[in-house]
Amino acid sequence: MNKTVEVLPDQPALVARALELILSKLNSAIEQQGRFTIALSGGSTPKPLYEAIATQKLPWDKIHIFWGDERYVPPDHPDSNELMTRRAWLDRIDIPAANIHPVPTLEANPELAAAKYEQHLKEFFNSSGVEFPALDVVLLGMGDDAHTASLFPHTEALKVRDRLVTVGNKDGNPRISFTYPFINSARSVIFLVAGANKRPALAQVFAPVADDFTYPSRLIQPQGELWWLLDAAAGLELQH
Numbered sequence: 001m002n003k004t005v006e007v008l009p010d011q012p013a014l015v016a017r018a019l020e021l022i023l024s025k026l027n028s029a030i031e032q033q034g035r036f037t038i039a040l041s042g043g044s045t046p047k048p049l050y051e052a053i054a055t056q057k058l059p060w061d062k063i064h065i066f067w068g069d070e071r072y073v074p075p076d077h078p079d080s081n082e083l084m085t086r087r088a089w090l091d092r093i094d095i096p097a098a099n100i101h102p103v104p105t106l107e108a109n110p111e112l113a114a115a116k117y118e119q120h121l122k123e124f125f126n127s128s129g130v131e132f133p134a135l136d137v138v139l140l141g142m143g144d145d146a147h148t149a150s151l152f153p154h155t156e157a158l159k160v161r162d163r164l165v166t167v168g169n170k171d172g173n174p175r176i177s178f179t180y181p182f183i184n185s186a187r188s189v190i191f192l193v194a195g196a197n198k199r200p201a202l203a204q205v206f207a208p209v210a211d212d213f214t215y216p217s218r219l220i221q222p223q224g225e226l227w228w229l230l231d232a233a234a235g236l237e238l239q240h
């Protein structure tokens with residue numbers, strides 16, 4: 001694993017750096033493979049990044065969008081990560097509908113939704129099931145409890161190692177989430193973290209020794225590149 005930590009002066013600088021990094025991964029992937037695959041995060045931090053990506057002139061037909069986690073709500077629900085992304089980015093560009101791969105949240109139950117999304121991912125990547133497929137980029141956020149995607153502290157989802165997608169649990173509410181081994185199979189994982197409220201969790205995630213089940217972001221140790229992009233408020237004590 002190749003880990004890089006960057007602390008940017010403020011949120012606009014954080015967004016600019018994330019945009020630059022994603023565009024560089026995108027250009028290399030399209031040059032080498034003819035397509036770029038990215039899984040997106042939800043929450044509030046990435047919204048300005050999505051708005052910035054929407055202003056770029058890009059070969060949208062070669063870009064495939066997935067989500068690393070989703071609330072188990074219909075796609076038009078205000079809490080939906082897909083809805084936020086569509087409003088900030090996807091509704092503003094000319095991307096083929098087939099290149100957008102939302103989590104199917106209208107299934108009979110969350111377990112079926114997770115199984116269906118996993119099947120879709122395996123078919124898209126033509127995966128035999130032996131090895132986990134590798135997305136070019138998995139974009140992640142981190143909550144102030146150190147959760148990432150919908151992998152929350154002390155939940156069953158953290159024990160799932162043989163699936164691509166599982167059901168997370170946020171205070172009793174189901175969410176659909178990539179598992180940590182699937183996230184770790186990505187070519188690049190990029191964390192985008194902003195705000196002073198994330199500082200205590202970050203200290204534990206970066207500590208040499210701490211409990212992975214209490215601080216789930218510690219489980220993200222990808223085979224490829226790991227990027228932590230932090231604003232100064234979040235990264236104050238990590239600056240070196």
Ligand SMILES: O=C1O[C@H](COP(=O)(O)O)[C@@H](O)[C@H](O)[C@H]1O
Binds near residue numbers: 144
């Ligand atoms: O619950 C969630 O929160 C995290 C972090 O969100 P933020 O609002 O602090 O940026 C996010 O990464 C995750 O996708 C989302 O479901």
